[in-house]
Amino acid sequence: MSTDRAHTVFVTGTGLAVPGLSGAADLLGTAPAEGGFDPETGLTGRDLRHKDRATRLALRAVGPALEDAGLHDADDGFTADPAATAVVVSSNTGNYDSVCGYVDTAALRGSRALSATGLPQTSTSGIVGWIAINYGLRGPTVGLGNGPAGGLDALHWGRNLIAVGRAGVAVVVGVEPHNDVVARLLGTTAVDGAAAVVLESAEHAARRGARPRAVLRGYGRAPGLDGAVRRAAADGPDGAGLLLVDRLPDEPPGTGRVLDLQARLGHCSGALGVLQCAAATAWFDRGGRGPALATAEGTDASVALLLAPPDAS
Known part of the structure; x- marks a missing residue:
């Protein structure tokens, strides 16, 4: 991207x-x-x-x-x-x-x-x-x-x-x-x-003078979770301050806070990624530093999305 x-x-x-x-x-x-x-x-x-x-x-x-x-x-x-x-x-x-x-x-x-x-x-x-x-x-x-x-x-x-x-x-x-x-x-x-x-x-x-809240930085899709994470993080800064996952990748990018929304809300399925994006935005609103990494494992591939605070755009 x-x-x-x-x-x-x-x-x-x-x-x-x-x-x-x-x-x-x-x-x-x-x-x-x-x-x-x-x-x-x-x-x-x-x-x-x-x-x-x-x-x-x-x-x-x-x-x-x-x-x-x-x-x-x-x-x-x-x-x-x-x-x-x-x-x-x-x-x-x-x-x-x-x-x-x-x-x-x-x-x-x-x-x-x-x-x-x-x-x-x-x-x-x-x-x-x-x-x-x-x-x-x-x-x-x-x-x-x-x-x-x-x-x-x-x-x-x-x-x-x-x-x-x-x-x-x-x-x-x-x-x-x-x-x-x-x-x-x-x-x-x-x-x-x-x-x-x-x-x-x-x-x-x-x-229109809107306030940016987060910026979409990288996206990765691969057969395995670690491959998706590497692709998503390729154009972004090193490490992640917030990890939005239901399973940690074998090589997590950083040691930031881990947030598992499905453990709390139930089976999120197709809503998971949008909930993760909303949570990352709220985290940046509260002053969270470093990028946020969201991941989801599908039946045919895993996907990762890297979001950054607006001042990192």
Whole structure:
């Protein structure tokens, strides 16, 4: 990845819809903060009608992220160029309950019993489509469902869409719901939450006076975790002050703080990388020094992403 100013991509906003957590800073703690997000009350409202749980979680994370970045307000709505704003979503189990529900209804009661209002939820592009529709975004839209590495891959896709000039802003979301279908499939508890990160080109952020919070520095994908880490760190400074992992690589870059979000939140799957990015951003906000390294091991490859504080761009 190029690190020259013309291709620099900043994180300018984060948002969460994770039970018990109020914002990205809570990811750095050891226990959920009181008064955090409550799905029982947070996933209701007219704007969420006829949408599946994953979509509702995603929308509840995107709103705070856009507000945090200064790109949305109650009076003017979305304040950037909708045609130059991309949406990238990573989710592996997001619509499984909708698909299984449709199949069961068709098998037991026939096709006439199917509801047209639920049909969009059976599409893998449903989540990304609803986000774009809700905010009137007309830039590129990408949905990923490629396993635990999907969240970091989604950030890489968002960064590349900006770097090649397809967008000035990218809204990147990772979401995984928890329900009976997911529980039977995974055999464990999913995070039942979403994280959203706003990425902007350095030029776009400077033009509107946005505060950079983190910079994406390096990305690596390889068959093994250590190979992915070496590729991600090739263009970055030595060492890492924060390691966002569920398994340490054999050769960790430095001896910084280790943060395992899955041990605390449950199975994060495609949401993991975006949650890691949000946590790294909060760490930089608190004065964390040195880069942050996020890793995820997929079924076909491992992925690593290096983030640095904004003054390192």
